[in-house]
Every structure is written in C-alpha cells, then in structure tokens.
Amino acid sequence: MSGVEKILVHVRVNGEPREALVEPRTLLVELLREHFNLTGTHIGCDTTYCGACTVLLNGRTTKSCTMFAPMAEGGEIITVEGLSKDGELHPVQQAFAECHGLQCGFCTPGLLLSTVHLLSKTRKPSEKEIRKGIAGNTCRCTGYQNILKAVRAAAAEMGKS
Amino acid sequence: MSQVPNARVEAVYFSSAGGETAVSSCLSAPIAIECARTTTNDFCRSPTADTRHPKRQAENIVYAHPFSYHRAGSLLEASELLQQLGEEARLIAGGQSLIPLMKMRMVRPSALVDINFIPGLSEIRCSDGQLRFGALARHADIEESDAASSIPIVQDCAAGIADVQVRNQGTIGGSLAEADPSGDWGAVLLTLETSVRCSRPSGERTIALDDFFKDAYTTVLGHDELISEIIVKQPAKNSAGAYLAFKRSAPVYATASAAVQLTLGDSDTCKDVRIVLGCVGLTAIRAKEAEKTLREKKLEKKRIDSAVEAVRAAAEPQDDMRGSADYKRVLIAALVKRAIGIAARRARGEQVEAGHEYVGR
Numbered sequence: 001m002s003g004v005e006k007i008l009v010h011v012r013v014n015g016e017p018r019e020a021l022v023e024p025r026t027l028l029v030e031l032l033r034e035h036f037n038l039t040g041t042h043i044g045c046d047t048t049y050c051g052a053c054t055v056l057l058n059g060r061t062t063k064s065c066t067m068f069a070p071m072a073e074g075g076e077i078i079t080v081e082g083l084s085k086d087g088e089l090h091p092v093q094q095a096f097a098e099c100h101g102l103q104c105g106f107c108t109p110g111l112l113l114s115t116v117h118l119l120s121k122t123r124k125p126s127e128k129e130i131r132k133g134i135a136g137n138t139c140r141c142t143g144y145q146n147i148l149k150a151v152r153a154a155a156a157e158m159g160k161s
Numbered sequence: 162m163s164q165v166p167n168a169r170v171e172a173v174y175f176s177s178a179g180g181e182t183a184v185s186s187c188l189s190a191p192i193a194i195e196c197a198r199t200t201t202n203d204f205c206r207s208p209t210a211d212t213r214h215p216k217r218q219a220e221n222i223v224y225a226h227p228f229s230y231h232r233a234g235s236l237l238e239a240s241e242l243l244q245q246l247g248e249e250a251r252l253i254a255g256g257q258s259l260i261p262l263m264k265m266r267m268v269r270p271s272a273l274v275d276i277n278f279i280p281g282l283s284e285i286r287c288s289d290g291q292l293r294f295g296a297l298a299r300h301a302d303i304e305e306s307d308a309a310s311s312i313p314i315v316q317d318c319a320a321g322i323a324d325v326q327v328r329n330q331g332t333i334g335g336s337l338a339e340a341d342p343s344g345d346w347g348a349v350l351l352t353l354e355t356s357v358r359c360s361r362p363s364g365e366r367t368i369a370l371d372d373f374f375k376d377a378y379t380t381v382l383g384h385d386e387l388i389s390e391i392i393v394k395q396p397a398k399n400s401a402g403a404y405l406a407f408k409r410s411a412p413v414y415a416t417a418s419a420a421v422q423l424t425l426g427d428s429d430t431c432k433d434v435r436i437v438l439g440c441v442g443l444t445a446i447r448a449k450e451a452e453k454t455l456r457e458k459k460l461e462k463k464r465i466d467s468a469v470e471a472v473r474a475a476a477e478p479q480d481d482m483r484g485s486a487d488y489k490r491v492l493i494a495a496l497v498k499r500a501i502g503i504a505a506r507r508a509r510g511e512q513v514e515a516g517h518e519y520v521g522r
Binding site: 073 | 256330
C-alpha cells in the first residue's frame with residue numbers, strides 16, 4: 001500500500017518465539033492483535049492516555065499503542081494471555097475477580113499488567129505507591145475503589161509466598 | 162530529534178479546543194484525529210486490517226504516515242543516517258511524544274532512525290561532582306537512580322512525568338530534543354548548571370542548556386546532530402530545589418509548572434536562586450526579574466511576594482483547553498511561591514515531598 005519496505009520483527013510473546021513481516025508503522029498493539037491474534041490487549045484511546053493496551057516489554061510496562069513494532073525487536077513480551085498458567089488464574093487475576101475489580105472488563109488487561117509490574121518492583125506497596133502504580137490506567141466503570149482493593153489483596157496474597 | 166517547522170507548530174500550539182491527549186502542550190486530539198481520518202482516508206487505518214480482516218475495514222486505528230525504518234548501532238551511524246536520509250528523516254528514542262504526533266499526522270517523517278539499540282546510551286553516572294545522564298536514560302531509570310536522588314528537583318521531575326508506562330519508555334534526551342513548551346526536563350534542568358553533549362558526523366560539541374532552546378519544538382541541534390549525554394553539575398550542599406507541576410491527571414502534560422533551585426547563605430539569606438516557569442510560554446521561561454528580587458536578600462514574606470509578582474509578569478501563557486491565560490498566571494504564581502518555600506526548607510535539610518500534583522494522586 002505504501003511502497004515502504006517491510007521489516008521482519010522477532011519477539012518472544014508469552015515465552016513463544018514469534019515473527020512477522022510488517023510495515024514499520026505497524027504499532028506493537030497491532031502486531032499482537034492482528035498478526036499474532038492475541039486480542040486480549042485492547043486499544044482504548046489510541047493516544048497514550050488510557051493504558052488499555054499496556055503490556056510488559058522486557059519486564060516493564062509499556063503502552064503498546066505508542067511503540068512501532070520494529071522498536072520491540074528481540075523483546076520479551078508478556079500480554080494478558082500469558083498471565084494464567086495451566087488453567088490457573090494468576091494471583092492478580094484471581095484478586096481482581098474476587099474483589100470485583102472489573103465491570104465491563106475493557107481496561108482490565110492493562111490494569112492486570114500494571115499491577116503485576118508494580119508488585120514485581122514493590123512487594124508491599126503503600127497506598128500511595130498503588131495509586132501511582134496504576135495512574136496510567138483509566139477505568140470508566142468501577143470508580144477505582146474495587147481495583148485498589150484488588151491490588152491490595154493481590155499484594156497480600158503474593159506476599160505470603 | 163530535529164525541528165518541526167515553526168508555522169506548523171504555531172498552528173498546532175494555538176488551535177486548542179475540546180479534549181486532550183498525552184501528546185503535546187496544546188494539541189486537540191479529537192480534532193486532529195478527525196482531521197487525519199478525513200483527509201487521508203485509508204492511510205489512517207491499519208495497514209493489515211483491510212486485507213486480513215475484510216469485515217473490519219472500518220476499524221478506526223490511527224496510523225502514522227508510512228516511513229522507512231533504520232536501526233542505528235552507534236551514535237556516528239545515527240548521525241550519518243540522518244545526513245543521508247535528508248531533512249525529512251527523524252530520530253526516534255522513547256517515542257512517547259513523537260509516535261502520538263505521527264499518529265495524528267502532526268509530523269510525517271519519511272524515515273525514522275531508531276537509536277534505542279545503541280549500546281551504553283542509557284547510563285546514569287556520578288563523577289567529579291557531575292551527574293551524567295546518557296541520552297537514552299528513561300525517566301523511570303532516573304527516578305530510581307541513587308545519583309538522581311541526591312538532587313531533589315531531579316527526583317521530583319523524574320518520578321512524576323506522565324505515568325509508569327510512559328516513564329518506562331520516555332527518555333531525558335528525547336524530552337530535551339523535542340523542546341515541547343510543556344516538557345518537564347527543560348524547565349527543571351535550566352535551574353541547574355546543565356550542558357548537553359551532542360554528536361554529529363563532523364564531531365562533538367557541548368552546548369550549555371541556556372543556549373539550547375530556540376523556540377517551541379525548536380532547538381539549536383542541526384539536522385544530523387543528536388544528544389549523547391546530559392551533564393548536570395552537582396549543586397552545593399546548601400543548595401536545594403523543588404519542581405511542582407500541576408496537571409489534571411497523571412498521563413497529561415501540566416497546566417503550569419514551576420522549578421526553583423535555591424542556595425542559602427548565612428542567616429536565611431538567599432545567596433542564589435533560579436526560577437523557571439514551564440507551560441506558560443513557547444519555551445520554558447527563566448524569571449530573571451523574580452530571581453533578582455530574592456538574590457542576596459533575606460528570605461522573608463515581603464520579598465517572596467514581590468518575586469511572585471515578577472513571575473506573574475514574566476509568564477506568557479495562552480488560553481487553551483487546560484485553562485485560560487488568566488488562570489495560568491494565577492496558578493504559576495502560586496506554584497512558584499510554594500516551590501520557593503519547599504526549596505528553602507530542603508536547603509535547610511528538611512525532607513519535604515513535592516512533584517507532580519493531580520486529582521487522585
């Protein structure tokens with residue numbers, strides 16, 4: 001369509017090596033959704049605001065709508081699909097379910113990964129650290145109280161082991 | 162990292178209404194996206210959606226104009242690529258400002274030179290009384306570094322830029338080179354003795370930050386030139402600063418921001434001070450008159466009040482969706498007043514929290 005040379009991008013997604021030949025302007029979120037059919041990562045605002053497209057890239061959260069796919073070359077990506085293991089929910093997913101930390105669920109994949117990232121850095125986050133940790137994720141349903149509850153519950157559960 | 166033509170910038174800067182995006186000082190996302198969609202039709206849609214998912218042709222993903230992609234392995238290769246690819250090529254670092262601008266078609270580079278794969282460009286080092294940030298040091302790296310925690314104003318800034326995700330990608334070099342009027346690092350680093358090391362095919366040069374910004378989105382960097390390192394002189398023991406940025410929510414740019422670095426002398430006199438105002442002009446503004454009313458004077462209410470009055474006069478805010486010019490003038494004055502107070506308390510050795518302020522923090 002554009003006459004621009006396509007680029008072969010290699011990444012590991014949820015532990016699996018994947019590759020795709022894409023136009024350089026392909027966004028990471030679309031690489032995941034359209035090329036790898038991993039549609040758990042959502043596109044919300046598409047303007048670097050809402051955080052619905054948050055994934056882990058090399059252990060750090062990033063808004064996948066704000067990265068061109070070739071920039072992720074060689075990267076280790078974890079999406080929401082990579083959180084549960086052998087049919088068991090990740091403790092953060094479990095906590096969101098139990099605390100009603102979601103309503104429509106659109107923002108949830110991003111919030112889950114932001115929470116995983118927060119708890120990987122801070123085992124026992126303070127209230128302030130929790131708020132700061134999820135400040136880049138917008139939820140339009142819950143009013144955040146149950147999300148905060150879920151993050152606290154996940155921290156407590158993961159702190160046990 | 163080079164410049165956006167001024168005419169375009171002004172059109173962007175002064176056309177403000179409606180919503181906001183994390184992109185830039187005064188951009189209006191809904192209008193810009195609508196404009197991009199209606200003027201460029203299918204270019205704005207996903208390059209793959211049309212062929213792979215015919216039923217989803219109307220999916221509204223916002224797409225950058227096509228560009229060729231070049232990965233640089235060294236500083237020299239990056240600047241040579243810029244030289245070869247010409248004026249329409251652009252450098253990409255963290256991409257947290259450039260990608261949104263490209264998606265909204267505010268900028269349409271024909272080629273991108275990616276410097277993220279250049280090794281050793283994100284180091285943060287402390288040596289000989291200097292703090293040295295590699296151009297690719299991410300805001301999150303700076304936030305967590307021991308080196309930066311020794312300068313409170315740097316910590317205030319790094320820890321509050323946008324949100325975790327943006328801080329994980331955005332870089333200090335990219336922020337300075339973009340020269341957004343609402344960028345945080347420009348205002349903060351202008352209060353310190355900062356220089357910028359730059360690299361181009363013909364060699365290196367070091368530029369004082371005071372001489373670095375020319376206009377909104379415009380620096381003195383040549384087209385084939387890029388920042389390699391930012392060097393900050395460690396302030397004296399009796400010197401401390403504070404950065405206060407007031408914003409609506411975490412991911413957006415501030416409505417106004419104040420950076421103050423203050424050196425205390427004997428018996429609570431202000432030996433030296435730098436006051437820089439962010440988001441209230443085409444570049445960060447050094448409030449020199451306000452500094453003059455405090456320098457070599459005792460820090461008392463009357464003096465601070467007249468400094469704040471001078472700040473109000475120095476600000477050149479524009480009306481936009483974040484507030485009217487009048488509102489921003491009141492806001493910047495209040496922020497400077499508080500920042501002076503916090504900087505003075507910190508200079509006396511107190512631990513005081515400061516940084517970006519927004520609802521729900």
